Amino acid sequence: MVLMKNNNQWHNGKSNAAFERARRCIPGGVNSPARAFNALPIGPPFVESAKGSKIYDIDGNEYIDYVCSWGPMILGHAHPAVKEAVIKAAEKGTSYGAPTEAETELAEKITNAFHSIQKVRLVSSGTEAVMSAIRLARAYTDRQLIVKMAGCYHGHSDSLLVQAGSGLAQTSNPSSAGVPTSIAEKTIVLPFNDTEAVKAAFAAHSDEIAGVLVEPVAANMGVIPPEPNYLETIHNLCTNHGSLLIFDEVITGFRLALGGAQEYYGIDADLTCLGKIIGGGLPAAAFGGRADVMDMLAPDGPVYQAGTLSGNPIATAAANATLDILIAEKPYKVLEEMSRRLQAGLTEAAADADLPMTINSAGSLFSCFFTDKPVRNFSDAQAADIEMFKKYFVKMLQSGIYLAPSIFEAIFLSTGHSGEDIDQTIQTARNVMKDL
Ligand SMILES: *Cc1c(COP(=O)(O)O)cnc(C)c1O
DSSP: OOOOSSOSSOOOHHHHHHHHHHHHHSGGGSSSGGGGOTTSSSOOOOEEEEEBTEEEETTSOEEEESSGGGTTOTTOBTOHHHHHHHHHHHHTOSOOSSOOHHHHHHHHHHHHHOTTOSEEEEESSHHHHHHHHHHHHHHHHTOOEEEEETTOOOOSOGGGOSSOOHHHHTSSOSSOTTOOHHHHTTEEEEOTTOHHHHHHHHHHSTTTEEEEEEOSSBOSSSOBOOOTTHHHHHHHHHHHHTOEEEEEOTTTBTTTBTTHHHHHHTOOOSEEEEOGGGGTTSSOEEEEEOHHHHTTBTTTSSBOOOOTTTTOHHHHHHHHHHHHHHHHHOTHHHHHHHHHHHHHHHHHHHHHTTOOOEEEEETTEEEEESOSSOOOSHHHHHTSOHHHHHHHHHHHHHTTEEOOSSTTSOBOOOTTOOHHHHHHHHHHHHHHHHTO
C-alpha cells in the first residue's frame, strides 16, 4: 500500500476555522458556490499552495489534484514558464487599458488553432464569452431564441441559467432565482444527445432561433460525449435554418486538441467560446468565429461589448506562455494515455469491490458515475448513486486524492501528473472502494 508522502493522517482543524471566519463575511464562505462542498458532510480544505500535480492545504495535507482549478491548469500548477511570464509582465505594469502586441499574438494563436475562428475578442471569463456570443448571434440573425441543452453549463448570465448542470445541479433547483421569466422564455432547453428534439425545435420555431449553444462534449453533468451524428445534425439544422452554431469550448478548447472538440470531431462552429485553459490560470477567456459575424461588434458594428480588464497584460502573458507550450509539445496523446490508464485502474477497482461504475470519456476528459447504466444525458447523470459518490469523495480526499466535490464534474489531468500519481490514485481508490 502506498502512503501519503508527508503525512498519513488527515487534519482539517485550520481549514474549518478558516471556513467559519470566511462565512461571516462572504456568502457561504466562498466566491464560487461549488467550492463550499455544499452537499457534503465536511467543509473544504483551504489551500496554501500548489505545484505540479499537487495542492497543499493550510493543515499541511498534500493532495494529488484532479480538479486543476476546474480545468485551466493543463500544465500543472506553478509551471515555471508560466510563472516566469507572469512575473515579467507584472514588472512592466499590471494594466494599461490600451492595446498591446501580446493580445494580437494571443489572438493569432487562437485563430491558427481553430479552423473556424477568423476573428476573436478577448474577455475575462467564460461567462462573459458566452454571454457576448449569444448577444452577437441574436444581433446577426435578428432573432431572439437560443437553444441550449439540459445539464450544459454556460456561465451565469441570465439567459443561460436554465437547467444549467454543474454547481446548480447540486442544489434543489437546476435553474437560478432572480432570472426574469421574460428572459428565461427566450431559452429553449432540450435534452443532450437527442437529435429528434433539435429537429422538433426547428420545426416549431423555424425562423426564430438565433443560435444553438452546446458544449460539444458536455462536461458539467459529468463527462458526456456527443453520440455519432449529434453535432453534425445540429450543424446542418443551423445551416439550413440560418441559425448560428455556437460551441461552448470553455472546457474542451485546447483540452481535447489544440483546436478543441472542433478539431477532435471535425466540425466547424460559427461562433466559439473559450476560457479556462486559455487563461493559463489567470482570468482570460475569448469568443470568436466567422469574420462577418465578429465584425458586427463595436467599434466596427452595432453590438456593444467591452471590458476594462479585457486582454489584461498579465493574463495575456500567462495565456501566451501556456499556449506556446501546448502548441510546441501537443501533450494530448500523453494526457489521453495517462487518462486511459487511470480509467482502467478505476474500472478494475470498482469491479473488484462489486460497485457499479460507468466511465464516460473523450480525449483525456473523463468522469465516473456509480451506476451500471449508460449515461447519455442529464437525467441519466442525475440517476447515478450520489450518496455513494459522496462517501467515495470524502474518503478519497482524506487519503490525499482531491477530486471535484460533485459527480457532475470532470476529472482533469495535467502534464504535471506522473505515472506515480496515477498508480497512487488507483491504489487509493481500491482501498476506498473496498470500504464503501
Ligand atoms: C466554466 C465554464 C463556463 C464559465 O466560465 P467562467 O470563467 O467560470 O465564467 C462556461 N462554459 C463552460 C462549458 C464552462 O465549463
